[in-house]
Amino acid sequence: MAARADELTRPAVRIEELTRTYGDRAVLDGLSLDIRREEFVALLGRSGSGKSTLLRAIAGLDHTVAGSGQLQKPDRVSVVFQDARLLPWRRILANVVLGATGSDVLERGRAALAEVGLAGRERAWPAELSGGEAQRAALARSLVWEPELLLADEPFGALDALTRTKMHTLLRELCARHRPAVLLVTHDVDEAIVLADRVLVLEDGAIGLDVRIDLPRPRSYRDPQVAEYREQLFAALGVVDDHEGTAQ
Amino acid sequence: MAETITRREFAAAKVTAAPRRRRSRGLAPGKRIPYARLLGPILLLGAWCLASGTGAMDPRTLPAPWTVVHTGAHLWTARTLPTDILASLRRAGYGFLIGAASGVVLALAAGLSRIGEALIDGTVQVKRAIPSLGLIPLFILWLGIGESFKIVIIAIGVFIPIYINTHSALSGIDSRYVELAEVVRLNRWQFIRQVVIPGSLPGFFVGLRLGVVGSWLSLVVLEQINATSGLGYMMFQAQNYGQTDVIVVGLLIYGVFGFVSDAVVRIIERRVLSWRRALTS
Numbered sequence: 001m002a003a004r005a006d007e008l009t010r011p012a013v014r015i016e017e018l019t020r021t022y023g024d025r026a027v028l029d030g031l032s033l034d035i036r037r038e039e040f041v042a043l044l045g046r047s048g049s050g051k052s053t054l055l056r057a058i059a060g061l062d063h064t065v066a067g068s069g070q071l072q073k074p075d076r077v078s079v080v081f082q083d084a085r086l087l088p089w090r091r092i093l094a095n096v097v098l099g100a101t102g103s104d105v106l107e108r109g110r111a112a113l114a115e116v117g118l119a120g121r122e123r124a125w126p127a128e129l130s131g132g133e134a135q136r137a138a139l140a141r142s143l144v145w146e147p148e149l150l151l152a153d154e155p156f157g158a159l160d161a162l163t164r165t166k167m168h169t170l171l172r173e174l175c176a177r178h179r180p181a182v183l184l185v186t187h188d189v190d191e192a193i194v195l196a197d198r199v200l201v202l203e204d205g206a207i208g209l210d211v212r213i214d215l216p217r218p219r220s221y222r223d224p225q226v227a228e229y230r231e232q233l234f235a236a237l238g239v240v241d242d243h244e245g246t247a248q
Numbered sequence: 249m250a251e252t253i254t255r256r257e258f259a260a261a262k263v264t265a266a267p268r269r270r271r272s273r274g275l276a277p278g279k280r281i282p283y284a285r286l287l288g289p290i291l292l293l294g295a296w297c298l299a300s301g302t303g304a305m306d307p308r309t310l311p312a313p314w315t316v317v318h319t320g321a322h323l324w325t326a327r328t329l330p331t332d333i334l335a336s337l338r339r340a341g342y343g344f345l346i347g348a349a350s351g352v353v354l355a356l357a358a359g360l361s362r363i364g365e366a367l368i369d370g371t372v373q374v375k376r377a378i379p380s381l382g383l384i385p386l387f388i389l390w391l392g393i394g395e396s397f398k399i400v401i402i403a404i405g406v407f408i409p410i411y412i413n414t415h416s417a418l419s420g421i422d423s424r425y426v427e428l429a430e431v432v433r434l435n436r437w438q439f440i441r442q443v444v445i446p447g448s449l450p451g452f453f454v455g456l457r458l459g460v461v462g463s464w465l466s467l468v469v470l471e472q473i474n475a476t477s478g479l480g481y482m483m484f485q486a487q488n489y490g491q492t493d494v495i496v497v498g499l500l501i502y503g504v505f506g507f508v509s510d511a512v513v514r515i516i517e518r519r520v521l522s523w524r525r526a527l528t529s
Binding site for chain 1: 424425427428429430431432433434438442443446447449521523524
């Protein structure tokens with residue numbers, strides 16, 4: 001009984017004293033962080049502050065980088081990159097189920113495509129998709145794994161504003177349904193506030209600011225409370241918000 | 249009255265609004281002409297007929313097309329031509345298969361492991377600087393003047409372009425795809441089958457087309473050195489007897505083989521790389 005309770009309260013990700021160095025420079029310097037199950041965390045930080053380094057460390061994609069520290073993560077981890085990263089020589093469905101196994105893998109792939117609104121495009125080639133569609137397919141690919149942790153590295157950075165807003169809604173829906181823990185790396189402060197339960201600001205290789213966003217959903221950029229959070233985060237990022245409406 | 253005027257005006261407006269044929273001013277070469285690649289050879293054939301028919305071309309320099317056809321038919325019924333063609337095809341075929349297979353295997357080995365790269369790539373680059381035909385004397389000493397040395401020389405000629413192009417396509421595979429393969433936990437074999445091989449296919453086909461042409465090229469030279477059968481042998485004999493028409497028959501057959509084999513590779517390429525058409529069309 002106690003073991004079961006422990007299982008439930010155990011965080012999805014536990015990072016202790018994580019250090020990653022490039023040459024002489026410690027990009028991550030003794031960083032510690034817990035991400036709870038089903039928690040949506042957005043990670044902000046100036047360029048070069050180590051956002052991607054942290055994400056890649058959690059994803060296990062940094063074999064060649066020197067470093068130390070403790071890292072616990074769930075078995076099922078999916079990654080969504082800034083580019084959709086679909087293999088151009090595989091049709092969409094084949095891309096979505098890439099690496100997945102099981103007798104029902106194609107069914108799962110179709111279901112995931114339907115969930116992101118790409119039903120009927122299973123046989124399309126990646127080159128035939130628009131940027132937004134390709135990123136939807138990438139989301140579908142991450143869903144096929146039923147991830148306990150979803151790592152997203154500026155997944156909407158290359159999309160136009162309109163498509164990005166639609167993708168925000170889609171991502172929220174998917175998270176509400178599948179309930180993974182999420183770590184979203186972004187440079188868009190508003191995106192972070194609108195989407196996340198908790199926003200982190202990375203500074204000098206460690207967590208500089210850790211804010212819980214206590215707002216009902218759906219959230220709007222125009223909400224005055226969003227503006228308060230925005231100011232707080234801009235201050236932490238060292239940005240002076242001197243013109244109204246940068247968000248839009 | 250007023251009504252008719254408006255109607256006429258309406259009609260006039262309609263005429264100007266009708267879509268005119270737009271002249272393409274794009275920088276692309278424009279629409280494809282059907283069977284365009286046959287057009288040049290056919291024109292050349294026409295010029296040849298004309299020159300021979302009007303007597304402008306001395307038959308001792310170049311016999312008329314009909315003479316060549318007649319000679320070809322005669323050689324065919326005398327059973328020497330089919331034997332020669334078969335001998336040539338066998339050499340080119342074996343050499344090509346061996347060269348292509350070793351090109352692909354070594355390109356994979358060099359592209360997928362650092363040790364493989366160190367051992368293979370440098371060696372191939374050195375070999376590349378030595379013309380294959382320059383190896384003929386050495387291989388005759390090693391293997392004797394039989395079929396094997398011919399096949400080996402052809403194989404080497406095919407191997408080089410296939411290796412070079414497959415290897416360069418392979419090492420050019422986007423490292424982001426490697427990362428993706430790690431994220432979706434492909435094992436080494438799945439990674440090779442689903443990422444490396446499809447990713448290097450475009451380069452492989454470039455090499456294949458060069459290799460096919462290369463195999464015919466080596467063949468011509470090889471068959472004129474101490475062969476007792478084959479198209480090159482036939483042409484070499486004809487040279488001794490001053491039979492221009494036989495030489496032309498041989499040249500034409502080489503030409504047809506080269507053209508057909510290239511076309512076959514192109515067709516296969518289009519099928520296999522159909523995902524690229526989505527990009528170019």
